[in-house]
Every structure is written in C-alpha cells, then in structure tokens.
Amino acid sequence: MPKLWTDTIEAHREAVREAALDATAALVAEHGLTGVKMSQIATKAGIGRATLYKYFPDVEAILSAWHERQIRSHLTQLTEIRDQDGDAGDRLEKVLNAYAAIQFQRARHHRHEPHGAELAALLHPGEHVAQAQHHLHAMFRDLLSEAADAGDIRDDVSPGELASYCLHALTAAGSLPSDAAAHRLVAVTLAGLRRPADPAH
Amino acid sequence: MPKLWTDTIEAHREAVREAALDATAALVAEHGLTGVKMSQIATKAGIGRATLYKYFPDVEAILSAWHERQIRSHLTQLTEIRDQDGDAGDRLEKVLNAYAAIQFQRARHHRHEPHGAELAALLHPGEHVAQAQHHLHAMFRDLLSEAADAGDIRDDVSPGELASYCLHALTAAGSLPSDAAAHRLVAVTLAGLRRPADPAH
Structure with a gap:
C-alpha cells in the first residue's frame, strides 16, 4: 500500500x-x-x-483505554509546564500546583458521578497505569534534581525519595474540600522540600 | 444463663x-x-x-476479618504513642515515625508474598476500613491541633488539612527501599509542618 x-x-x-x-x-x-x-x-x-x-x-475495554488517555494527557500537561522557561524552583512550584489541581478535579469528578467509586474496582490497574506512574515519578525526580542543583530545595534527601514524597502528599488534594485547600497543601508540601536550617528560605 | x-x-x-x-x-x-x-x-x-x-x-470473610484486626491493632498502637507523656511536638514526631514504619512494613510484607497484590483486589474496602481511616484522620487532627496550640507547628493551615497531608505523604513509605529512607520521609513531612518564616524552628 x-x-x-x-x-x-x-x-x-x-x-x-x-x-x-x-x-x-x-x-x-x-x-x-x-x-x-x-x-x-x-x-x-x-x-x-x-x-x-x-x-x-466490551465497555470495560473502552473505559480502560479512556483511562489510559486521561493519564497520558495529564503527563503531557505536566511535562509542558516543567519544560517552560524559568528557574527550576518556579517550575517545580507550578508542576506541584498542576498535579494537585489534577488530583482535586479527578476526585471532584468522581464525587459527582454516582457510580464513580466502581471505576477503580472495574479497572484493574494495567501495565499502562504502572508505566505512567513510573514516568510521573521520573519527571518529578528530574525536576527536583535540577532544583536541588540550583540550590532551590534541600539536597540532603535524594530527588527520587523527594519525588515519592511529593506524589503521595499531593494525592491528599483528592480529599480536600476546595481549590484553596489544594493550594495550601502545595504550600505545605513545598515547605517540606526547603533546605533545613536555612533561614533565608 | x-x-x-x-x-x-x-x-x-x-x-x-x-x-x-x-x-x-x-x-x-x-x-x-x-x-x-x-x-x-x-x-x-x-x-x-x-x-x-x-x-x-468462606476464606474471603476470614481475610476480611483479619484485615480489620490488623487496622485496629495499628490504630491502638498509634493511639498509645499519642497518649504518652511529653510535649505535643515530640509525640507528633513519634506517631509519624510509627505510621511510616507501619506503611513500610506492610508494603514489605506484600512484596515478599507472591500473591500479595491480589489481596487489595479481593478485599473490597468495607465499612470498617472507611471507619478506621476516619479514626486515623481524627487522631492525627487532634494531635496536630494540640501541637499547633503549643506553638510546635504551623497554625496557618487547619489541623484537618495537615492531617490529610501527613497521612498521604507517609504512605510514600510503602514505596521506599529502606527503613532509613522511611525516617528521611518523616523528617521531610515534619519540615512541611513547621511554622513558615520562623528561623527559630
């Protein structure tokens, strides 16, 4: 052909x-x-x-493909923010805010959907979800590494461990009542990343 | 009788x-x-x-009861630590460390168990799990409130929101490679709770 x-x-x-x-x-x-x-x-x-x-x-296969598309679109969105101009600390804050907003929106969507809770049970987390989680972790890790090199955040804990901390802490946005609360969560999470015993930060 | x-x-x-x-x-x-x-x-x-x-x-019912017993025993363990003598800040640090250790041990147990991943799929999170989560959140919230009143932690974010932050951040311990890494996670999480713009802390 x-x-x-x-x-x-x-x-x-x-x-x-x-x-x-x-x-x-x-x-x-x-x-x-x-x-x-x-x-x-x-x-x-x-x-x-x-x-x-x-x-x-079947419907389940379509939902699974839809879920995969959602995750990929979130990854693309976060990667675009990460790759903007500006210093690493600013971009980190933006990526954390965007990720918290995604978690908040996702939970709000499920709350409004009467059968939302069943989605997780129906969709066995497949290979694509594990892979997306891996990509997400790597993206956060690289950005945190850059920010640590620039002196914007602590360097006494490895970027990989800090990435796990950020990703888990920000999922709390899904249980918060408002957008404002999600922003406060980002501020608290960022405070954890600051260099210890450094009054200038 | x-x-x-x-x-x-x-x-x-x-x-x-x-x-x-x-x-x-x-x-x-x-x-x-x-x-x-x-x-x-x-x-x-x-x-x-x-x-x-x-x-x-059936076996599923026994596993479910076993899971409930596990959660209750963790809650009891954490509550005992919280109710020890000492100032709120110290007790908070101890409770956070104990919770991180529970998450770490749990994940390690599942890793060693070939069929461990199936447990979550088999056990539909029942009413007792939701209730235990609620108790856990309330316990963290009360302790954080006490620590904030004592001036040990920030008071610009509500204790309830900080409890969600702690509980989510510390679940990262389940994906960390070592006990030492879990301790570092607690240090980072605690840093997020510190009063902002306060060089003395």
Missing part, C-alpha cells in the same frame, strides 16, 4: 477510536458506569455497532 | 475466632492468597471444619 493510503487509514482508525472514547466518557458522566451499553456508545459516536466491536470487545 | 457462663462462651468464641485468623494469616504467608482452603485453616487452627463454617462462610 502506498504510504499516503496507510496514513489515511491510520488517521481514520484513530478518529473512530477517539470518538468512541469521547462518547463513552460522556455517557458515563450522564448514566454512571453500569448504565452504559455498547449500542449507546456506537450511536453517540456516530458509528455502527459492528464497527465499534472491531475496535473494542 | 448465668453471667459467668455467658462470659465463658464469649471468651471461647473469641478464642476460636482469633485462632482462625492466626491460622489464615500463617497459611496465606506460606501459600499465597489463592492457595488457602477452609479445611487447611480448620486443621491449622485445631478446630473442626464444621465449627469453622459456623464462624465464617
């Missing part, structure tokens, strides 16, 4: 896949997890039911 | 229950979660199989 033709097929497949994921997300938000059927997804995505089954065997 | 007789029955029931939980924990540590049968548990606990079924319908 000529290259152009392959590209077109690939682009078409991707578009169908994306449409199915978007339709599923919308239907789950409206009806909850247990109320969504393959036929509804096909209708909402504007494709045939038989076509949908060529892409995904 | 006379009171003494009731007490004796109650004590006997409790002893049988405890023996079943201990036997299950030992068997799971040895064979993994999927390799344990009711008949093995009965033999190991030194009771009849029919008797075991009078207490628990």
Whole structure:
C-alpha cells in the first residue's frame, strides 16, 4: 500500500477510536458506569455497532483505554509546564500546583458521578497505569534534581525519595474540600522540600 | 444463663475466632492468597471444619476479618504513642515515625508474598476500613491541633488539612527501599509542618 493510503487509514482508525472514547466518557458522566451499553456508545459516536466491536470487545475495554488517555494527557500537561522557561524552583512550584489541581478535579469528578467509586474496582490497574506512574515519578525526580542543583530545595534527601514524597502528599488534594485547600497543601508540601536550617528560605 | 457462663462462651468464641485468623494469616504467608482452603485453616487452627463454617462462610470473610484486626491493632498502637507523656511536638514526631514504619512494613510484607497484590483486589474496602481511616484522620487532627496550640507547628493551615497531608505523604513509605529512607520521609513531612518564616524552628 502506498504510504499516503496507510496514513489515511491510520488517521481514520484513530478518529473512530477517539470518538468512541469521547462518547463513552460522556455517557458515563450522564448514566454512571453500569448504565452504559455498547449500542449507546456506537450511536453517540456516530458509528455502527459492528464497527465499534472491531475496535473494542466490551465497555470495560473502552473505559480502560479512556483511562489510559486521561493519564497520558495529564503527563503531557505536566511535562509542558516543567519544560517552560524559568528557574527550576518556579517550575517545580507550578508542576506541584498542576498535579494537585489534577488530583482535586479527578476526585471532584468522581464525587459527582454516582457510580464513580466502581471505576477503580472495574479497572484493574494495567501495565499502562504502572508505566505512567513510573514516568510521573521520573519527571518529578528530574525536576527536583535540577532544583536541588540550583540550590532551590534541600539536597540532603535524594530527588527520587523527594519525588515519592511529593506524589503521595499531593494525592491528599483528592480529599480536600476546595481549590484553596489544594493550594495550601502545595504550600505545605513545598515547605517540606526547603533546605533545613536555612533561614533565608 | 448465668453471667459467668455467658462470659465463658464469649471468651471461647473469641478464642476460636482469633485462632482462625492466626491460622489464615500463617497459611496465606506460606501459600499465597489463592492457595488457602477452609479445611487447611480448620486443621491449622485445631478446630473442626464444621465449627469453622459456623464462624465464617468462606476464606474471603476470614481475610476480611483479619484485615480489620490488623487496622485496629495499628490504630491502638498509634493511639498509645499519642497518649504518652511529653510535649505535643515530640509525640507528633513519634506517631509519624510509627505510621511510616507501619506503611513500610506492610508494603514489605506484600512484596515478599507472591500473591500479595491480589489481596487489595479481593478485599473490597468495607465499612470498617472507611471507619478506621476516619479514626486515623481524627487522631492525627487532634494531635496536630494540640501541637499547633503549643506553638510546635504551623497554625496557618487547619489541623484537618495537615492531617490529610501527613497521612498521604507517609504512605510514600510503602514505596521506599529502606527503613532509613522511611525516617528521611518523616523528617521531610515534619519540615512541611513547621511554622513558615520562623528561623527559630
């Protein structure tokens, strides 16, 4: 097959896949997890039911793919913030705030969704989630290492350990009542990263 | 029935229950979660199989009861440390260290257990886990409130929010490689609790 033709097929497949994921997300938000059927997804995505089954065997597989897309989009968002201009300390603060906001939004979304709690039970954390967690940890670790080299944060604890601290501490944003509380959480978490016994910081 | 007789029955029931939980924990540590049968548990606990079924319908129910007992014992341990003599700041540091050690030990236990990862999937977090989490949060909150009143920690963020921060940050101990790393995590977490812009702390 000529290259152009392959590209077109690939682009078409991707578009169908994306449409199915978007339709599923919308239907789950409206009806909850247990109320969504393959036929509804096909209708909402504007494709045939038989076509949908060529892409995904069942609703669970679509939800899993949707979850993977969510995680990847968060990673992209955080990486873009990390790679902005500016000194490492500022970028660190921005990335921590963005991550706390993601955790806060995610929890708020689940609270509003009557069947939200079932999602975690339904989606066995697959290889892609473990991989995304690994990427996230590496991204935080590199940024913390840069900030430590610049003298912006403590260097008596390894960047890898500090990355674990940040990622865990900020998941608390999911249990907080407001955006303002999430910001305070970031301030407290950042205070933990400061160089000890350094009155200038 | 006379009171003494009731007490004796109650004590006997409790002893049988405890023996079943201990036997299950030992068997799971040895064979993994999927390799344990009711008949093995009965033999190991030194009771009849029919008797075991009078207490628990299946292995899952025993594991769930065992999990509840674990959580309760952790809560008791932490509460005892909190209620020791001494100023609030010192007791806070001790409770944080004890909680980090629990997280570290728990994760290490699961790592050594081939079927450990399945436990979380098998045990749907029931009402008792949510309740224990609530107790844990309240215990941390009260101690943080006391420490803030004593001037040992920051008072610009509410004790409830700081409790969420501590509990989440310290779960990172489960992903750390050593006891020493868990201690460093406690030091970093404590640094986040310090009063900002106070060179004396």
